[in-house]
Amino acid sequence: MMPTSTRGLLGHFCTPDEALAAAARVRDAGYRHFDFLTPFPVHGMEEAMGQKRSWIPWVTGVLAICGILFALGLQYWAMVFDWPLNHGGKPFNAWPAFIPITFEAMVFWAALGSAVVAVIAGKRDTIPQPPPLLVETGATVDRFVLWISATDPRWEPAEVEAFVRSLGANGVRFVDVSGGNDA
Amino acid sequence: MSPWATVQDDSQLTGRPLVVPGAGPYGGDLEIPEPLVTGGKKWADVDRDICMHAERFPTRRWWLAFGVALALLGVLVVSLAVLIYSGMGVVGVNHPVGWGTFIINFVFWIGIGHAGTLISAVLYLFRQPWRTGINRAAEAMTIFAVACAGIFPIIHLGRAWFAYWLVPYPNARGPLWVNFTSPLAWDIFAISTYALVSIAFWYLGLLPDLATVRDRATHPWRRRLYNALSFGWTGSQRMWRHYEAAYMILAGLATPLVFSVHTIVSFDFATSVMPGWHTTIFPPYFVIGAIFSGFAMVITLMTFMRGYFGMKNYITTNHMEAMAKILMFTGMMVGFAYTTEFFMAWYSGSEWEGFVFKNRAFGPYGWAYAIMFTCNAIVPQLFWWKKLRRHTWVLFTVSILVNVGMWFERYVIVVTSLHRDYLPSSWGMYSLTFWDYSILIGSFGLFFTLFLLFVRVLPVVAISEVKGVMDPRVARSAPTDSGAAAVTAGAAPGA
Incomplete structure (x- = not known):
């Protein structure tokens, strides 16, 4: 079922190390519906995001x-x-x-x-509201993009934004795209 | 900053690490290897430099090369048409050398393919980061070489239109199955598995890069096409997780596969009772020869990619030197195998074995043996000298000579054992006809046509893998809080 709109928060990091540190803090803060878009695989990201090994x-x-x-x-x-x-x-x-x-x-x-x-x-292995495919985030170029979905149980716009900014993310902004996960 | 920030150009590389005395673990020296990507490239530059060739109109140089390749492909098509229409009589295979040009070229092309799998799978398992610059093109080379190889056994059947009889399937010809204990049936399984697994491995590696091409596309249809080709890749960690696991597994499976393929090809010879073929050395000897010849072809192709496609910052002199070392190492193993064969022929005390090897080196085909031994075992010894390993023209010339030498290796193996066997009254000679030559030259046309099309439509270097081995301190983008606008500039085509 395609959601009529995708809402969430984007913020990006410029190096894999920053992204790893941020992922661990997002995990520890108790967020579950979040994801990272990276231009290349970042080693240690599975642990940092609290994922199990692939089956x-x-x-x-x-x-x-x-x-x-x-x-x-x-x-x-x-x-x-x-x-x-x-x-x-x-x-x-x-x-x-x-x-x-x-x-x-x-x-x-x-x-x-x-x-x-x-x-x-x-x-198929995805959160209820996967990150929208936005070209300008540069996630296939040189950005390590953090996405926290509005479906997260801890979602509280002001709090989430302050938290992501405190991680040192750049370009933090709310996203509301109609039509779901589309290019 | 990175200690290598000053390395701006490929020509500044020395091939030696930077040594910081006393900075390493336990007070030892710290060795910092030279960067794999030169030119102070940023991650955004990688996209542009590599996708550029697929995003602009073909250059005159490309058309020229493509024209030549297409003409040669035409030669192949005509040769195959003549062969199938007139029959096998037009080529040189006859009694007593019934395995001529087709088997020689088949083993030659399959061997070429093996280096691609070695670079993409074996060097991946050994964690060799320099493979990232060359693995995409090498894997493409594998697929195209296997495509060339596949033609020859089918033509060699004589009645190529019945080639599907080689595949075991329930059929209406009675309960009629292929002989599963025959090495020729093993070949069918080995080659087709090798081709399909190579394609899957290559395509899996392409997925993130196809997404990069998609995100750079300006035309909506191009965007849609590459989105579909990348299966809607987003770069989500949840995709990478399974992707990385599968990539590792495919590398782990492709490694024994590549060894098995040439082992089975060598069984075609080794399970026969011909002196000179019926030896246990054949599987390792064939596998190492295949890797040797394939690396020579990779060096040939990479020289062109460096020169004509301006890839010197990604395929550096250090990459070429690493390949030269592998070429020399495998060349010595091949030379060792040649010598071991002679030793075993003498040590076995078998009159037939002894005769075949004397005849191989000093008989009427001694000239082919001399070419083979010189090109494969002696010429690569030049690479003991670092200066020669890093010299473009020396590398290129040696790679061509090795390709020639490895073709003659297969010529020597196939022809010398068959032309004088147990019964002197059946001895004969083998010579190539016009169509033997044309089909060989034409197969290069197929190979280069496919390769030139590949460089036009797909990223020729594994973008996402190269980014992973770059120093983030150099390659990162400038941090900005303005978000979208600044990033768009970096991602725009031709920026």
């Missing part, structure tokens, strides 16, 4: 096992049951010779699956 590795693990089982199953079934051929008296279930394809299938499922799931997860 993508579990997806990779499950898909890798699926790939192994699929490839072994297909080869075993085709070479032993569906079309057994006698190659120089060798066993039909020549499992060592099935390993290369099994390995490739594992990588195929795990890698492509993880990439697709990570992109979808990144889009």
Whole structure:
């Protein structure tokens, strides 16, 4: 469901270190519906924002096992049951010779699956009111933009603004965009 | 301020760190490496410098290069048409050398691709920050090289229109499956997995940069296009979290994948019973040769990117030197493998092995062996000298010679083992015809056409990764409280 308007507060920082320190203070102040837009990944940001580790590795693990089982199953079934051929008296279930394809299938499922799931997860793992995509914030250029959504339980405009200013943020302003998260 | 604020230009780099005596841990020396991006660039400058090539009309130089590449691509198309129409007779493959030009070129191009994965995945896992300047173009090179490689085995089938028979799927030809225990079937899985995973890895790396291109776009349709291509990337930490995890995982998976691919390619040879092919050294020998040849191609391409695209501040002499070191190291490993093969041929006591290697080095194809050994094992020894590692023309010349040498390596492996096998009455010679040459030259046309299109539409350097290795003290924007207006100026195209 697309909200009819996106309200919140923006403020930006100029270096990753400032952004990290600010994120930790926003977290400690008890805000939950906040996010950082950064031009490149900032190491330590997950901890500073109080996020858990990504669960993508579990997806990779499950898909890798699926790939192994699929490839072994297909080869075993085709070479032993569906079309057994006698190659120089060798066993039909020549499992060592099935390993290369099994390995490739594992990588195929795990890698492509993880990439697709990570992109979808990144889009879906969000706060009730994600930051609007505003070009002028420069979040893909050189700004580390803090966004606190108006949906946050602690939202109190004057208090939030004073707090964000106290973090040393630049360009602090309220945002009210109709049409939700759009370019 | 950064101690390197004075390094304004690529030519000022020395390749040596700044040593501060006594400033390091436990009272030791502190070594501060030289910056990876020179020219005192800011983060906003990176966007402009790198996106610029995709945002303006192509230059005359680009059209010239593209024209040549397209003409060569035309040569490929005509050659393939003639090959398919007339049949395999037009090329030199015949009894006893049934694996000629197609297998040579296939292994050559697949090998080229391996350096891209090495740079993007292996150097990522080893935390080598200099990879950021070259990984995007190297990964693109991988994909385009695999595209070139893919043509050859399909043509080699003889009846290329039945290529889909290689794929196992339930079919109406009876219960008819590919032979899963054949290295040729392994190849299908290895190459197609390699191609698709390389594309996924490359595209994942592109997402944040496509968003950067989108945010710089002035035309609404360009903006919409790049927004769709970046899947609406915002740079939210909640996106980065999963993105970073997936990127690490793909690097971890691509690393064993790249080793497996050339291992399986070498199995095509090693599982046969031909003397000179049936050896356990083949997998590591092929993998290291692939990385060696790929790095040579990366150096060739990066020389052009530095010269013609003005990327010297991002792909510095230090980057080139690092690649020269890898080239020399892998060149020595390749030379070691060549020598080990001879030792094993003698040590095995096998008459056939011994003959094949004597014939390889001193027989009728001794000239090809000499080219191979000189270009691959001897020429890279120049890089013991720092001055030569940092010399553009020396690097470029060596990279070309290595490419030539590695093509001849595959020529030597394929041809010398086949042309004189167990039965002297079946011996013969192999020579390339006009169409062998045209298909090889034409494959370069495909490669360069794709590469030139790539530099026109996508960021050729991984913007978000380069920003991450820049010194924030130099690269940051000026703090301002006026918000929107000041930032817009930095983000405007051509600012």
